[in-house]
Amino acid sequence: MPHFMLILYRTKEMQERLANFTDEDMQQAGRRYQEWAAGLQSRDQYLGGASLAPAQGKVLNGAAGEMQIMDGPFSETKELVGGYFLITADSYDHACEITRTCPQLGFGGAVEIRQVDGL
Amino acid sequence: MSQFMLILYDTPEMGQKFQSFSPEEMQAAIGKYFAWAEQLKSQGIHKGGNKLKDEPGKVMLSGGKKPEVVDGPYLETKELVGGYFLIEADSYDAAIKICADCPQLEFGGKMEVREVDMF
Amino acid sequence: MNSANPHSGQDTAATQSVPRLVEHLFRHESGRLVANLARTIGLSRLDLAEEAVQDAMIQALRRWPFHGVPQNPAAWLAQVARNRAIDVLRRKANFEQKKEEFAHPLRPEIAQPAEVCEDALADDQLAMIFACCHPQIPRDAQVALTLKTVGGFSVDEIARAFFAAPTAIAQRLVRAKRRIKENGIALVLPDADERSARLDTVLRVLYLVFNEGYTAHAGDRLIRRDLCAEAIRLVSLLSTRKETNEPKTQALLALLLLQASRFPGREDESGELLLLDDQDRQRWDQELIRRGMFHLAESATGDELSEYHLQAGLASLHVSAASVAEVDWRTVLWHYDRLMEISPSPVVALNRVVAISMIDGPAAGLTALEEMPHQEALRDYYLLASTKGDLLRRLGRAKEAASEFQRAIDAGCSEPEIRFLQRRLAECQQAS
Numbered sequence: 001m002p003h004f005m006l007i008l009y010r011t012k013e014m015q016e017r018l019a020n021f022t023d024e025d026m027q028q029a030g031r032r033y034q035e036w037a038a039g040l041q042s043r044d045q046y047l048g049g050a051s052l053a054p055a056q057g058k059v060l061n062g063a064a065g066e067m068q069i070m071d072g073p074f075s076e077t078k079e080l081v082g083g084y085f086l087i088t089a090d091s092y093d094h095a096c097e098i099t100r101t102c103p104q105l106g107f108g109g110a111v112e113i114r115q116v117d118g119l
Numbered sequence: 120m121s122q123f124m125l126i127l128y129d130t131p132e133m134g135q136k137f138q139s140f141s142p143e144e145m146q147a148a149i150g151k152y153f154a155w156a157e158q159l160k161s162q163g164i165h166k167g168g169n170k171l172k173d174e175p176g177k178v179m180l181s182g183g184k185k186p187e188v189v190d191g192p193y194l195e196t197k198e199l200v201g202g203y204f205l206i207e208a209d210s211y212d213a214a215i216k217i218c219a220d221c222p223q224l225e226f227g228g229k230m231e232v233r234e235v236d237m238f
Numbered sequence: 239m240n241s242a243n244p245h246s247g248q249d250t251a252a253t254q255s256v257p258r259l260v261e262h263l264f265r266h267e268s269g270r271l272v273a274n275l276a277r278t279i280g281l282s283r284l285d286l287a288e289e290a291v292q293d294a295m296i297q298a299l300r301r302w303p304f305h306g307v308p309q310n311p312a313a314w315l316a317q318v319a320r321n322r323a324i325d326v327l328r329r330k331a332n333f334e335q336k337k338e339e340f341a342h343p344l345r346p347e348i349a350q351p352a353e354v355c356e357d358a359l360a361d362d363q364l365a366m367i368f369a370c371c372h373p374q375i376p377r378d379a380q381v382a383l384t385l386k387t388v389g390g391f392s393v394d395e396i397a398r399a400f401f402a403a404p405t406a407i408a409q410r411l412v413r414a415k416r417r418i419k420e421n422g423i424a425l426v427l428p429d430a431d432e433r434s435a436r437l438d439t440v441l442r443v444l445y446l447v448f449n450e451g452y453t454a455h456a457g458d459r460l461i462r463r464d465l466c467a468e469a470i471r472l473v474s475l476l477s478t479r480k481e482t483n484e485p486k487t488q489a490l491l492a493l494l495l496l497q498a499s500r501f502p503g504r505e506d507e508s509g510e511l512l513l514l515d516d517q518d519r520q521r522w523d524q525e526l527i528r529r530g531m532f533h534l535a536e537s538a539t540g541d542e543l544s545e546y547h548l549q550a551g552l553a554s555l556h557v558s559a560a561s562v563a564e565v566d567w568r569t570v571l572w573h574y575d576r577l578m579e580i581s582p583s584p585v586v587a588l589n590r591v592v593a594i595s596m597i598d599g600p601a602a603g604l605t606a607l608e609e610m611p612h613q614e615a616l617r618d619y620y621l622l623a624s625t626k627g628d629l630l631r632r633l634g635r636a637k638e639a640a641s642e643f644q645r646a647i648d649a650g651c652s653e654p655e656i657r658f659l660q661r662r663l664a665e666c667q668q669a670s
Contacts, residue, residue: 003169003244005169005171007193007200009193047244048244048245050122050124050235050236051235051236052124052233052234052235052236053233053234053235053236057231057232057233057234058211058215058218058231058232059229059230059231059232060215060218060219060224060229060230060231060232061224061229062133062223062224062225062226062227062228062229062230063130063132063133063227063228063229065227067219067224069215069219072231072232072233073231074126074128074194074198074229074231075194075195075196076196079193079194081126081231081233083236084124086169086244086245092176092177095177096177096179096188099179099186100179100186102179104181105179105180105181105186106181107181108181109181110178110179110180110181110193111178111179112176112177112178112191112192112193112200113176113177113178113179113191114171114172114174114176114191114200115171115172115174115176116169116170116171116172117169117170117171117172117173117202117301117304117305118305129300137296137299137300138292138296139392139394140295140296140299140392141265141390141391141392141394141395142264142265142267142268142295142390142392143262143264143265143390143391143392143395143464144392145264145295145296145298145299146259146262146263146264146265148299149259149298149299149302149303150259152302152303153302153303156303166243166245167243167244167245168245168304169245169304170300170301170303170304170305173300201300202304205245222303
């Protein structure tokens with residue numbers, strides 16, 4: 001069974017939305033991710049996942065010949081990788097189907113779906 | 120101990136460099152990655168990693184009522200997430216130090232260091 | 239979370255300790271895989287075979303750091319290279335079909351998984367060596383093509399070894415590949431009746447590869463050492479195949495092993511090259527000497543006395559003597575006399591003079607030197623002047639010796655030799 005990584009991006013819109021969230025809203029949001037993950041688990045589609053702390057990320061750049069260390073986020077357009085899920089799915093289509101209900105999309109974020117490369 | 124995700128971005132510079140490598144140099148480069156990972160494993164702080172397939176994948180955007188599926192990659196840069204490693208470290212500084220030793224940077228790639236927040 | 243670590247892909251290699259890759263595995267596999275692929279898709283598509291193998295190695299570089307080394311790395315590389323070549327050919331076939339032109343049909347065998355046995359791989363490689371050393375390909379291109387295609391050296395590495403510009407090496411390769419296409423050179427072993435003559439060319443090319451690595455010019459030392467190892471590996475391969483295992487093959491193998499045995503004693507602590515007189519014989523590699531002597535004995539069959547037999551015989555006389563003074567110079571002279579008969583050269587002639595001087599003294603050496611043919615052609619060759627200088631020095635004619643050493647230095651030679659000559663020059667200037 002192929003494995004897929006779902007990279008959860010916090011778009012600018014989503015970051016703006018989250019900025020207005022109360023603590024309770026945030027807790028609520030966290031629970032929705034947990035529930036979504038539990039759903040995956042019950043269907044044996046869940047392999048792992050985590051949210052990534054939004055602050056303090058660093059980017060190390062080796063492309064310029066000598067290494068540079070910069071503050072994150074990686075993208076100049078300020079999208080931020082907010083977390084990831086590792087899931088099993090039959091195909092890209094199937095993985096997209098599963099992702100449709102991911103709370104990230106409900107909060108205005110975006111999800112990149114990439115197949116994990118087995119040997 | 121916190122967990123950190125090291126996101127590896129493949130850059131065009133890296134692709135060119137690999138293209139110009141002789142078989143001997145490729146083997147030496149693989150050896151460098153192994154030596155790096157071996158060091159982490161011997162300290163018990165290597166928690167895994169995955170390579171993502173070298174295809175742009177799919178992206179789901181939260182547009183109107185129904186999430187929209189488009190071809191990846193999500194980031195509008197020349198870089199593509201090539202894979203990631205999960206490591207344990209005491210602090211961001213320690214994680215950055217580990218990251219800075221990764222051959223990915225020597226070969227012209229980029230890396231992002233992010234602390235993991237369990238869901 | 240599942241009990242298995244999801245971050246180890248579908249394989250647990252990432253958390254296991256990594257098996258070490260055999261030294262030079264990629265370089266050696268590259269040659270084997272290119273030969274095997276080229277046999278399947280045709281030698282006229284050598285470029286595609288090389289690209290596919292390069293691509294497979296890049297894939298390994300990008301994936302193995304995450305997954306670890308596969309169980310059988312060589313088979314993994316072979317499979318990926320093969321798939322890649324098939325992909326390219328299919329795409330090309332489709333493209334040509336669209337143009338309603340003749341589409342090259344895919345040979346069914348290349349769709350098979352790469353289950354090639356060692357013997358077949360060795361056969362392909364053998365055929366590739368003969369193709370690279372085909373008489374229709376110019377000599378300098380034969381050497382470059384053999385190193386690139388059979389040896390798995392990159393253009394840059396070959397350029398570094400030969401102290402040449404990468405573009406010059408690349409041009410030689412383009413020329414060689416054009417000759418392959420123009421002459422329809424195929425990847426097959428030559429027929430029995432022409433095999434021995436073709437083998438001569440192959441052995442000559444491998445001897446050149448070794449010498450390029452062994453003799454002291456400029457160039458990257460590490461790569462030059464690798465050239466020697468590669469020449470030995472390929473001559474060994476020839477010696478293990480019945481089609482190419484002739485006495486001269488054994489003789490060349492003996493020669494290369496005996497020469498290589500001196501590697502450890504050839505440099506001082508700072509990496510400077512030492513001349514034979516100054517070398518610490520204790521440091522010569524006894525295992526290589528043993529193997530060289532074994533193959534020299536193996537070469538003593540049949541009635542062909544090749545140049546390699548004689549050169550290997552000379553090398554064996556040097557490595558088996560405890561010091562320069564204890565060398566069996568009469569036997570050395572016999573070897574040089576034979577060499578003058580079958581492949582005369584100024585270097586052989588000069589070495590013969592040295593042997594005479596060691597047997598009958600420097601005066602006899604000087605006479606022999608003056609009687610040497612083709613002196614005119616050698617006038618600017620440092621070895622003539624330095625040999626002459628040394629004979630004069632031993633005769634106590636310091637002033638004349640000094641001017642010969644000066645002439646040798648002016649003629650140009652390697653750094654360690656210049657230092658040696660300057661030392662001699664200073665001694666003679668003091669004495670006169």
